[in-house]
Amino acid sequence: MQRFINDPDQVVEDTVKGFVRAHADIVRLADNPRVVVAKTAPVAGKVGVITGGGSGHEPAFIGYTGKNLLDAVAVGELFSSPTAKSFHDAIKAADGGRGVVCLYGNYAGDNMNVKMATKLAAKDGIAVATVVANDDVCSAGPSERDKRRGVAGEIFMWKCGGAKASEGASLEQVRATAQRAIDNCRSVGIGLGPCTLPAVGHPNFSIEPDTMEVGIGHHGEPGVRVEPLKRAAEVARDMCGIVLDDHDLAAGTEVAVLVSGLGATPLNELYILNHTIAEEIEARGLTIHRTYVGNYFTSLEMVGATLTVMALDDELKRLLELEVHSPAMR
Amino acid sequence: MSQFLNSTAGDIVLAMADKIVENRSYLSEIDGKIGDGDHGVNMAKGFGMAAQRIKGRSLSLSEAMETLGNVLMTEIGGSMGPLYGIMFSQFAEVLDGVENIDPATFSAMLHSGLDGIQSIGSAKVGDKTLVDALSPAIDAFDAAIADGESFAQALEPLVAAAEAGRDSTRDLVSKIGRSSRLGERSRGVLDAGATSCAIILEALARGAQGRLQN
Numbered sequence: 001m002q003r004f005i006n007d008p009d010q011v012v013e014d015t016v017k018g019f020v021r022a023h024a025d026i027v028r029l030a031d032n033p034r035v036v037v038a039k040t041a042p043v044a045g046k047v048g049v050i051t052g053g054g055s056g057h058e059p060a061f062i063g064y065t066g067k068n069l070l071d072a073v074a075v076g077e078l079f080s081s082p083t084a085k086s087f088h089d090a091i092k093a094a095d096g097g098r099g100v101v102c103l104y105g106n107y108a109g110d111n112m113n114v115k116m117a118t119k120l121a122a123k124d125g126i127a128v129a130t131v132v133a134n135d136d137v138c139s140a141g142p143s144e145r146d147k148r149r150g151v152a153g154e155i156f157m158w159k160c161g162g163a164k165a166s167e168g169a170s171l172e173q174v175r176a177t178a179q180r181a182i183d184n185c186r187s188v189g190i191g192l193g194p195c196t197l198p199a200v201g202h203p204n205f206s207i208e209p210d211t212m213e214v215g216i217g218h219h220g221e222p223g224v225r226v227e228p229l230k231r232a233a234e235v236a237r238d239m240c241g242i243v244l245d246d247h248d249l250a251a252g253t254e255v256a257v258l259v260s261g262l263g264a265t266p267l268n269e270l271y272i273l274n275h276t277i278a279e280e281i282e283a284r285g286l287t288i289h290r291t292y293v294g295n296y297f298t299s300l301e302m303v304g305a306t307l308t309v310m311a312l313d314d315e316l317k318r319l320l321e322l323e324v325h326s327p328a329m330r
Numbered sequence: 331m332s333q334f335l336n337s338t339a340g341d342i343v344l345a346m347a348d349k350i351v352e353n354r355s356y357l358s359e360i361d362g363k364i365g366d367g368d369h370g371v372n373m374a375k376g377f378g379m380a381a382q383r384i385k386g387r388s389l390s391l392s393e394a395m396e397t398l399g400n401v402l403m404t405e406i407g408g409s410m411g412p413l414y415g416i417m418f419s420q421f422a423e424v425l426d427g428v429e430n431i432d433p434a435t436f437s438a439m440l441h442s443g444l445d446g447i448q449s450i451g452s453a454k455v456g457d458k459t460l461v462d463a464l465s466p467a468i469d470a471f472d473a474a475i476a477d478g479e480s481f482a483q484a485l486e487p488l489v490a491a492a493e494a495g496r497d498s499t500r501d502l503v504s505k506i507g508r509s510s511r512l513g514e515r516s517r518g519v520l521d522a523g524a525t526s527c528a529i530i531l532e533a534l535a536r537g538a539q540g541r542l543q544n
Contacts, residue, residue, distance in 0.1 A: 080408035
């Protein structure tokens with residue numbers, strides 16, 4: 001493996017240590033070294049906003065800790081849910097007396113650990129509300145949206161939920177806004193090459209040369225089809241088709257667009273995709289309010305990209321625009 | 331009716347941890363076929379860590395199980411941390427304060443563990459999870475006791491049913507957890523959780539058999 005690691009079993013510890021050093025002006029570690037906390041948190045009288053998830057998706061999840069975004073993040077092993085204790089400690093670190101909302105993805109481990117952490121927090125007298133992201137179109141059909149995974153749309157959910165909390169909204173209002181933000185998101189991933197957990201040492205799945213996996217998940221979960229790798233413009237049009245056909249937005253709707261690399265795809269290729277994505281979205285009569293292109297939510301060194309489109313309304317637009325100060329988004 | 335002492339049985343958990351650590355690569359290998367290949371790594375880490383804390387302390391079975399449950403729940407994460415964590419915590423709770431573990435207590439312990447698992451996960455028999463090994467093993471033990479078999483004898487069908495349940499997962503399509511995303515592609519491979527569960531139950535059964543007194 002051509003990788004910068006010290007010890008395959010210490011990858012997460014080493015990552016978090018270096019992360020906190022790099023961003024010491026924005027974040028700190030809780031007593032639990034698997035919980036990253038915004039230096040501004042907890043804010044008295046503000047609803048706390050947290051998430052948590054497996055590592056290997058950097059800058060997600062920890063990179064979105066900061067002012068007007070996430071107050072605390074529970075950190076799991078690579079591709080593995082944080083413990084209930086870490087979620088619980090993140091809740092405690094974020095609690096400013098008005099309850100805490102936990103905005104997370106739809107994975108079996110996260111669902112269980114958040115459920116247990118919520119019970120533990122109830123014993124501390126902290127009210128916890130949850131929103132489960134399910135923006136990944138290809139992970140289940142339209143009739144089973146509750147089974148879909150949360151992917152890069154989570155960033156918009158955190159952004160809008162975090163901003164709403166900073167405006168002084170109640171726990172229920174923050175929950176409802178974060179829920180609307182994720183309900184308005186659709187995402188799709190295209191995989192061109194697999195990734196390897198260092199402790200395992202070999203890729204857990206394969207993508208044959210000159211092919212692409214359409215609808216791949218953030219841990220290499222299989223997509224809906226494998227097909228020959230096409231020109232970028234055609235791939236971008238396919239991505240838009242999957243996302244927008246599921247979305248069914250009225251002409252004139254304003255949208256936010258997020259094109260994220262999966263870890264090993266160069267930034268220039270994301271811009272190549274984005275050019276056609278923008279054309280395609282506009283061709284459907286939609287208006288692009290804002291575009292984000294970069295490595296916002298990765299999967300170790302997977303080759304590939306994801307597209308997320310969020311439909312906006314006046315409130316979501318205002319929340320998206322609120323300034324933030326976090327390692328991954330400023 | 332035969333039974334065994336709670337107070338001197340903590341070493342059963344050590345023997346169990348040895349078996350899990352021994353199977354680290356095997357469990358990861360099966361997991362790698364339809365999961366992300368870290369089941370053995372995480373299980374060995376949790377059970378190994380718990381063994382370090384139990385070793386040399388002459389703990390009772392309930393204390394050793396409580397330690398193991400805590401480690402899994404607070405330090406392992408993923409799906410297996412909370413599931414096995416709650417199972418061992420529930421086991422420990424039933425045994426807490428019990429001097430002699432008889433078949434009725436043993437059965438109550440197993441049922442409570444399964445209830446705990448089903449309170450946080452939603453898996454049923456047939457979903458290709460650890461429940462496919464655990465649930466039939468409990469039923470087999472209860473049935474043998476109801477048929478008048480001894481504690482020692484009843485542990486044999488428990489082990490056999492756990493193994494048969496584990497093997498049954500090979501032909502199942504995963505309904506829950508990460509491998510469920512594979513649909514039909516998950517068929518033909520053992521479930522890693524059911525495999526580790528069969529290992530745990532066998533270690534528990536053999537440990538009990540070696541300590542039974544009349």
